[in-house]
Amino acid sequence: MAALLEVEGLVKHFPVNEGVFLSRLGKTVKAVDGVSFTVDEGETLGLVGESGCGKSTTGRCINRLLEATAGRIRFAGADVRRLRRQDLKAYRRDVQFIFQDPYASLNPRMTFGEIMAEPLVIHGVGTRRERQDRCKEMLETVGLNPEHIHRYPHEFSGGQRQRVGIARALMLRPKMIICDEPVSALDVSIQAQIINLLEELQQEFGLTYLFIAHDLAVIRHICDRVAVMYLGKIVELGGWREVYNSPNHPYTQSLLSAVPVPDPEKQRRRARIILKGDVPNPIDPPSGCRFHTRCPLAQFPLCSEQEPALRQVAPGHQAACHFAKPFPIPEHKMGREALFDGDSE
Amino acid sequence: MAPLLEVDDLHMHFFTRDGVVKACDGVTFTLEAGRTLGVVGESGSGKSVTAMTIMRLIPEPPGKVVSGDIRFKGESILAMSEREQRRLRGNRIAMIFQDPMTSLNPVYRIGEQIAEPLRLHKKMTRKEAWAAAVELLRRVGIPQAEERARNYPHEFSGGMRQRAMIAMALACGPDILIADEPTTALDVTIQAQILELMQEIQQRTESAIIMITHDLGVVADMADHIMVMYAGKAVEYGSADEVFYHPLHPYTWGLLDSLPRHDVDDKGALCPIQGQPPSLIHLPPGCAFGPRCAYAGPACRRTVPPLVDIEQGHLSACLFAGDAAFIARYENRVTRAGAGAEVGG
Numbered sequence: 001m002a003a004l005l006e007v008e009g010l011v012k013h014f015p016v017n018e019g020v021f022l023s024r025l026g027k028t029v030k031a032v033d034g035v036s037f038t039v040d041e042g043e044t045l046g047l048v049g050e051s052g053c054g055k056s057t058t059g060r061c062i063n064r065l066l067e068a069t070a071g072r073i074r075f076a077g078a079d080v081r082r083l084r085r086q087d088l089k090a091y092r093r094d095v096q097f098i099f100q101d102p103y104a105s106l107n108p109r110m111t112f113g114e115i116m117a118e119p120l121v122i123h124g125v126g127t128r129r130e131r132q133d134r135c136k137e138m139l140e141t142v143g144l145n146p147e148h149i150h151r152y153p154h155e156f157s158g159g160q161r162q163r164v165g166i167a168r169a170l171m172l173r174p175k176m177i178i179c180d181e182p183v184s185a186l187d188v189s190i191q192a193q194i195i196n197l198l199e200e201l202q203q204e205f206g207l208t209y210l211f212i213a214h215d216l217a218v219i220r221h222i223c224d225r226v227a228v229m230y231l232g233k234i235v236e237l238g239g240w241r242e243v244y245n246s247p248n249h250p251y252t253q254s255l256l257s258a259v260p261v262p263d264p265e266k267q268r269r270r271a272r273i274i275l276k277g278d279v280p281n282p283i284d285p286p287s288g289c290r291f292h293t294r295c296p297l298a299q300f301p302l303c304s305e306q307e308p309a310l311r312q313v314a315p316g317h318q319a320a321c322h323f324a325k326p327f328p329i330p331e332h333k334m335g336r337e338a339l340f341d342g343d344s345e
Numbered sequence: 346m347a348p349l350l351e352v353d354d355l356h357m358h359f360f361t362r363d364g365v366v367k368a369c370d371g372v373t374f375t376l377e378a379g380r381t382l383g384v385v386g387e388s389g390s391g392k393s394v395t396a397m398t399i400m401r402l403i404p405e406p407p408g409k410v411v412s413g414d415i416r417f418k419g420e421s422i423l424a425m426s427e428r429e430q431r432r433l434r435g436n437r438i439a440m441i442f443q444d445p446m447t448s449l450n451p452v453y454r455i456g457e458q459i460a461e462p463l464r465l466h467k468k469m470t471r472k473e474a475w476a477a478a479v480e481l482l483r484r485v486g487i488p489q490a491e492e493r494a495r496n497y498p499h500e501f502s503g504g505m506r507q508r509a510m511i512a513m514a515l516a517c518g519p520d521i522l523i524a525d526e527p528t529t530a531l532d533v534t535i536q537a538q539i540l541e542l543m544q545e546i547q548q549r550t551e552s553a554i555i556m557i558t559h560d561l562g563v564v565a566d567m568a569d570h571i572m573v574m575y576a577g578k579a580v581e582y583g584s585a586d587e588v589f590y591h592p593l594h595p596y597t598w599g600l601l602d603s604l605p606r607h608d609v610d611d612k613g614a615l616c617p618i619q620g621q622p623p624s625l626i627h628l629p630p631g632c633a634f635g636p637r638c639a640y641a642g643p644a645c646r647r648t649v650p651p652l653v654d655i656e657q658g659h660l661s662a663c664l665f666a667g668d669a670a671f672i673a674r675y676e677n678r679v680t681r682a683g684a685g686a687e688v689g690g
Contacts, residue, residue: 050532157621187387188559192603192617199614214532217562221605221612241610258537260562261607264585267565274541275534278502294534 003038004176004208010035010071012057016283029282031057033232044209046223048216052279053229055212059178063095093123096169100181102161106153112164113149119171138167142197159190176208183218195222216259220244228252231282231290234310238317246326248319251291253329271334296333297323347419349553350376350521355413357398360406364626368394370577373652381554383568389622391577392557396523400440401430436466439514443526445506449498455509456494462516481512485542504535523555540566573597576623576633579652583659593661595638598675
């Protein structure tokens with residue numbers, strides 16, 4: 001199957017504008033620093049990582065909510081970064097966005113009907129009457145009462161609002177939706193409702209998802225393929241089974257081992273890998289492999305000097321580590337000691 | 346000997362213009378030294394209000410303890426004078442708040458903030474307290490503690506601030522540590538560090554922990570006993586294994602079922618709880634969970650089910666929890682999913 005979206009060497013640097021001196025020094029936050037992946041039609045690709053790893057920035061660059069610094073983005077054959085005016089408008093019609101916070105992403109002064117009709121108005125679709133009918137239809141599709149078309153966001157809970165956010169993204173029948181943490185603001189029981197809804201809609205409308213989240217369990221459930229990001233780079237990319245059942249990058253393995261599973265007996269038996277310290281500052285990322293400052297496997301000077309390329313470790317499964325292999329961190333390197341030795345950056 | 350902490354049918358209501366909000370409406374549990382109680386529930390279920398009531402941190406009015414009692418080592422906290430309560434708070438019972446960004450004072454050095462309870466409760470001199478604060482920072486794994494104590498909160502990362510909060514809570518060697526969503530604002534690798542730290546401290550100091558969270562994974566990791574809350578009420582209470590492996594309340598069933606499975610390769614649709622949580626001002630008649638419960642009958646609309654001991658220390662507030670055939674309806678369903686789990690490894 002042909003790739004619907006191809007991202008190649010995507011870079012996004014933000015100039016640091018705090019204070020006169022820093023900007024003169026030309027410092028930049030390297031939010032995304034050379035990210036490549038493809039998304040096939042009809043599939044769900046997950047971008048997962050901790051805060052500040054660049055996953056949201058990647059999503060925003062793809063939708064041109066942010067302009068990338070370098071790299072290539074191709075959508076259905078078109079060079080996205082060169083699109084202008086009408087072409088860009090048409091592109092955004094095909095690639096819609098669902099935001100994290102259903103409280104901030106819906107205008108409190110607009111009714112649900114107005115919010116959902118807005119994309120149709122902007123793109124000049126249908127008459128007033130037709131638009132209203134389509135809003136009602138869509139409310140029903142996302143599991144709300146069509147009568148709610150005249151109600152305001154504040155009258156509803158987070159889960160119901162997120163349904164409207166989803167309905168708005170669907171109004172123009174897009175090919176692809178970028179979901180940026182669509183369920184992380186919701187309670188567990190509501191989270192499950194929204195995840196099910198997104199999956200049903202994917203079936204019904206043949207949608208392609210780029211699914212951005214920090215919750216590994218949610219990503220595992222919803223995604224066909226997963227890209228794990230760390231400090232602006234993809235460190236591992238592969239089918240969800242491969243990535244979860246046989247992580248090849250020490251960061252992926254640590255991340256997976258750090259998530260407590262809702263099963264007390266299993267949790268008692270599990271050895272968890274405690275990474276030392278915090279994620280380094282993306283203004284001044286570590287040399288060589290960006291993970292080497294926290295990696296239990298790091299060997300010097302190799303890891304601090306040579307940046308490992310993303311290489312194939314199995315068919316369709318890539319990892320960016322000099323020592324990539326299934327479960328690279330042996331048991332004796334796990335455990336508590338990391339908690340207390342050298343927490344420094 | 347009296348248990349360390351007993352909460353006995355506690356009702357904390359808020360009297361507002363819109364009506365009486367029954368934020369905590371019948372909570373009962375006991376806590377022994379060296380044990381961890383996990384309190385789970387969705388937002389608005391009354392978890393935090395229960396904790397704040399134990400700490401006597403809720404302003405009255407608008408809040409009021411309508412009935413019930415809280416006893417610390419056999420002595421009623423509610424009957425204590427303000428002065429006696431102050432001697433307890435931060436000294437015998439300490440709290441770790443969710444958001445380390447807002448709960449540290451930005452204009453005081455970290456070290457001074459940790460030293461404050463020591464000077465207040467232990468009557469240490471400024472110098473003694475500072476030395477003790479540095480030692481505490483070292484104990485929670487802050488490198489170069491001596492220099493770091495002189496830092497202000499903004500110079501700390503999120504994980505380090507939470508460690509500083511823990512150091513502050515530990516300062517007086519409390520008998521009970523109440524942690525309100527201590528890792529919710531943190532990334533998973535940092536969460537793993539903090540959970541590991543809390544367990545290590547508990548093993549050393551024998552303090553009891555009340556762990557409030559919405560994350561069932563965190564509860565499975567930390568808790569000996571679990572209390573599940575819904576709409577201000579404790580709906581289930583029991584040992585962690587009992588609550589996870591033989592839950593006796595349909596709300597707990599719903600919570601466990603709505604989680605994405607972490608261990609099964611077959612990804613079916615999730616089973617969310619239908620509907621929305623009720624407003625705490627207009628609770629539905631009878632069982633508050635009734636309108637969302639897949640198993641509810643007419644009796645559930647008439648009677649508010651009391652929290653009853655069903656099997657030696659495993660309590661449930663469901664009218665049918667004692668009915669083996671009723672419970673079997675859930676357990677049989679578990680067996681089917683369990684068969685799948687075997688295959689998936």
